[in-house]
Structures are given as structure tokens and as C-alpha cells.
Amino acid sequence: MTQTRDSETAAGTPKREMRLTLKIWRQPNHDAPGKIHTYEVDDISEDMSFLEMLDVLNEQLNAAGEEPIAFDSDCREGICGQCGLMIDGEAHGPEVTTTCQLHMRSFKDGDTITVEPWRADAFPVVKDLVVDRGAFDRIIQQGGYVSVNTGAAPDAHATPVPKDKADRAFDVATCIGCGACVAACPNGSASLFLGAKITHLGELPQGQAERDTRVVNMIGQHDHEGFGGCTNIGECTAACPKGIPLDVISRLNWDLHAALRHGH
Ligand code: SF4
Ligand code: FES
Numbered sequence: 001m002t003q004t005r006d007s008e009t010a011a012g013t014p015k016r017e018m019r020l021t022l023k024i025w026r027q028p029n030h031d032a033p034g035k036i037h038t039y040e041v042d043d044i045s046e047d048m049s050f051l052e053m054l055d056v057l058n059e060q061l062n063a064a065g066e067e068p069i070a071f072d073s074d075c076r077e078g079i080c081g082q083c084g085l086m087i088d089g090e091a092h093g094p095e096v097t098t099t100c101q102l103h104m105r106s107f108k109d110g111d112t113i114t115v116e117p118w119r120a121d122a123f124p125v126v127k128d129l130v131v132d133r134g135a136f137d138r139i140i141q142q143g144g145y146v147s148v149n150t151g152a153a154p155d156a157h158a159t160p161v162p163k164d165k166a167d168r169a170f171d172v173a174t175c176i177g178c179g180a181c182v183a184a185c186p187n188g189s190a191s192l193f194l195g196a197k198i199t200h201l202g203e204l205p206q207g208q209a210e211r212d213t214r215v216v217n218m219i220g221q222h223d224h225e226g227f228g229g230c231t232n233i234g235e236c237t238a239a240c241p242k243g244i245p246l247d248v249i250s251r252l253n254w255d256l257h258a259a260l261r262h263g264h
Helices: 050-063 134-141 163-172 180-184 191-202 211-225 235-239 247-261
Strands: 006-008 014-026 035-045 112-116 125-127
Touching (some): 134 191, 134 211, 163 191, 180 235, 191 235, 191 247, 211 247
Parallel strands (some): 014 112
Antiparallel strands (some): 006 014
16 A cells, blocks of 8 residues: 555545754854754644644654754744744745744645744844844833833723824734844844834823933944844845834834934
8 A cells, every 4th residue: 555645634635744854053052153953854744833843853852862952932822922933044934924823834845944043143042043032121121111100090091092093003012022023134133123112102192201212222222232223125024923014113213313303
């Protein structure tokens, strides 16, 4: 009887199972040199996520007594921003989504896939595919908040927000801080991330108190961390899994100029 690489779904539709060659960046720690290692994985279902495929490889490595590959993930639902990988040179891989929401049906049997960590000076490699994105946290600490009176929650309608501004704020608030924009940018700039945060809070009445200091301090921290400047290439927005538009960077520049005019 002929062996096939396909299994059957309950409905009788053949399901593809794949054998893949993985070229994966291994680096023991930040100070040690890294290099690409080659692995073979078998029986990968097209319904697996990319991270589940890496889980299968790690089970294989564990069984063989080898060190499993370190990579980040948390929610595995596309909302926490932990899981970024460069896959065949593209941030989060061939689809516009997070790595955890990328499925193996985007690849085919026999493919060779290269997997690397985010490449940016401001995101140093911790181990293998894990990078330190603490620079984003330090940028947020510089102004990614609003001043509020503590105490009982105010009535929902106490501070009216026009619908177009609320919609815009909500849309850009979907930025999950994954860092794909930085990894995709030839300059290693975090301007799309910054623009999303500045626009989110700048659209809302509650965000006006710190509007000038926010933009000055967050950009200052961005530059201090070693992120590059924006030269309007647009790779950031093309890679962004949340569709953050490029015009948030115009808003960022607009707010910075306004703050400088106000003497900050
Ligand atoms: S702007 Fe997009 S790509 Fe950049 S951190 Fe936010 S969600 Fe990720
Ligand atoms: S693991 Fe949370 S967004 Fe991918």
C-alpha cells in the first residue's frame, strides 16, 4: 500500500502534513557569537501555528537531549506582542499577522524556512530568538499615561469625546508593542510605535495635560535607546500586524513641533 503524507479530516478532506528544513539562529547569550543551525521537522500539520511548529521541534530536541530553542510567547492570540520573529527575512513572516497567528498552511511541504530574532541595536538578543524589548517599556514610562484623579470612577459621560476622535484613538490603541515596525525598518526606527502611542493619548481630552511633555520625553527616550530616525520608507506599516497607519508619524512630528513652539 502506498504511504501518503496526508491525513484525513473528519469530513474526509485530505490534510497536508509537511516536512520542513528550519534554519534557526542560535545564540547562547547576548555576549556570545551566534550562528544559524539547521534542523529537520516532520509531520507538521497545516493547522499548526508557527509557534506550535517550533514546539514540535523543541520536543524533538528535548527527546534527543539537546538544548531547546528559546523563543518568546505569551497569549498566542495576537494580543500581547511577545512573539515576534524574523521569518525568511520578514517581520512575523509572510502574512500580515503576529507570529503566533501565522499558520503552517502559509508554507508548503519541503520548504526551507529561516528564523531569526528581531534585528535592531535597541533590541539586544538575550538568547536564540529572544530579544530584550525593554526599550519600549522605558519609552512608555516617559509619557504613555494620563494624569487622573484617583477615587471613585467618573460617570462614563462626564468627559464627552467626539466619535471620530474616539474611533481614531481606539484604532491606534490596538498597537501591541510587538516591535515588528522596528525590525522591518532599515533604520531600526520605532516611529510607528511612538506615533501610535502619541496619537492614542493625543486624541483624547484626558491626554491633553501631558501632551507636550509626552512627545518630547518619549522621543528623547526613543533616541537615547538607539532607535533610528524615520525616513518615510513605510516598511513599518507594511509589517504591522495591527494595521497602524503611517500618518501617525506625521502626527508625532506635528505634536513635537507644537511642543517646541510652546517652549519645551
Ligand atoms: S506599531 Fe504595529 S508593528 Fe509597531 S509595535 Fe505597534 S503593533 Fe507592533
Ligand atoms: S504570543 Fe501574544 S501576540 Fe503572539
